[in-house]
Amino acid sequence: MKIRKLMILVFAMGLGVLLAACGGNDEEGSSRKEDKAINLAYVEWDSEIASTHVIGKVLEDLGYDVTLTPLDNAVMWEAVAKGEADASVAAWLPVTHGAQYEEYKDDIVDLGENLTGAKIGLVVPSYMEDVNSIEDLSKHANMQITGIESGAGVMQATERALQEYANLKGWELVPSSSGAMAVALGEAIKKNEEIIVTGWTPHWKFAKYELKYLDDPKGVFGGEESIHTFVRKGLEKEMPEAYQVLDNFYWTTKDMESVMLDISDGMSPEEAASKWVEENAEKVAEWTAGIE
Structure with a gap:
C-alpha cells in the first residue's frame, strides 16, 4: 500500500510539472506572438x-x-x-x-x-509607329510626357533626358501619380491618341495594352x-x-x-x-x- 501511495504521489507530481511546463509554453508562445x-x-x-x-x-x-x-x-x-x-x-x-x-x-x-x-524608360502605345526612339520625338503628344510622383527615379531620369536630348527642348514633364498616369494612358489608347508616359517593368499595363519602350541611345535611363x-x-x-x-x-x-x-x-x-x-x-x- 505504501508503494502504491508513493507511485500515485510521484505520478501527481509529474503531472503537475507537465501542466506547469505546458502553461509556461503557452506564455512563451504568447510572448513570441507579441x-x-x-x-x-x-x-x-x-x-x-x-x-x-x-x-x-x-x-x-x-x-x-x-x-x-x-x-x-x-x-x-x-x-x-x-x-x-x-x-x-x-x-x-x-x-x-x-x-x-x-x-x-x-x-x-x-x-x-x-x-x-x-526596367524604366519612356513608353508609348505600339500604334505610334513613327516613334521608336527618344530621338524620334518631335511634336508628338503636344510635347508633353505624362509622369508619376515627383522625386521618383524615373522622373529624375526623364528630367535628365529633357536636358540631354536636343529634340526635347521645350517639352514638358507633367507629374501626377502612378494611378493617374495609368488612367491617362488607358483613356488615350481608347481614343487612339498619342501619349508618352514614364514607364517601368514590371507593370500590369504591359499585360493589358500593346506598348513599347522608346530606345534611349544616350543611356539616360540606364540598363x-x-x-x-x-x-x-x-x-x-x-x-x-x-x-x-x-x-x-x-x-x-x-x-x-x-x-x-x-x-x-x-x-x-x-x-x-x-x-x-x-x-x-x-x-x-x-x-x-x-x-x-
Whole structure:
C-alpha cells in the first residue's frame, strides 16, 4: 500500500510539472506572438503594392501581425534605416532608388534581389509607329510626357533626358501619380491618341495594352534594373524566421504582373495576394522552408 501511495504521489507530481511546463509554453508562445509584429514599408506603386501584399500574406499565414505602410520614396528608406519599419521589398536599383541607397546603405541590410529584369524608360502605345526612339520625338503628344510622383527615379531620369536630348527642348514633364498616369494612358489608347508616359517593368499595363519602350541611345535611363529587399539592422536576431522569408523571397516579372493585373481588374490587393499565394504554394514553400 505504501508503494502504491508513493507511485500515485510521484505520478501527481509529474503531472503537475507537465501542466506547469505546458502553461509556461503557452506564455512563451504568447510572448513570441507579441514579438511577431512586423511592419513592411513600401512606395505606393502598382508593382510594390503587389509584392508587399504578397510577402505580407505569407508572413501573416506564419502567424505574424503584419502592418503594411505606404510611404514616399525617401521616407521609406529612412523608416527602415531608423528602425521605424522592419523591412521593404521595394528597392529599385541601381537607378530608380540609387540616391536613397547611397544615403542609407550603411544603416540598412541589403538582402539582394527579389526580382530581376526590371526596367524604366519612356513608353508609348505600339500604334505610334513613327516613334521608336527618344530621338524620334518631335511634336508628338503636344510635347508633353505624362509622369508619376515627383522625386521618383524615373522622373529624375526623364528630367535628365529633357536636358540631354536636343529634340526635347521645350517639352514638358507633367507629374501626377502612378494611378493617374495609368488612367491617362488607358483613356488615350481608347481614343487612339498619342501619349508618352514614364514607364517601368514590371507593370500590369504591359499585360493589358500593346506598348513599347522608346530606345534611349544616350543611356539616360540606364540598363536593366532589379528590385531588392532591405531590412533594418537587428532583424535577423530578433525575428529570424521573418528574416529568412524575406531573404528567400524571389519571384518573376510574370508573377508580379499577374497580381497587378488582378488588382487593376477590380480585386483588392489583399484578395489578389491571397489568390497568388494559394496558386503558387510550391514557390511559397521555398521561401518558408523549415518554418512551421
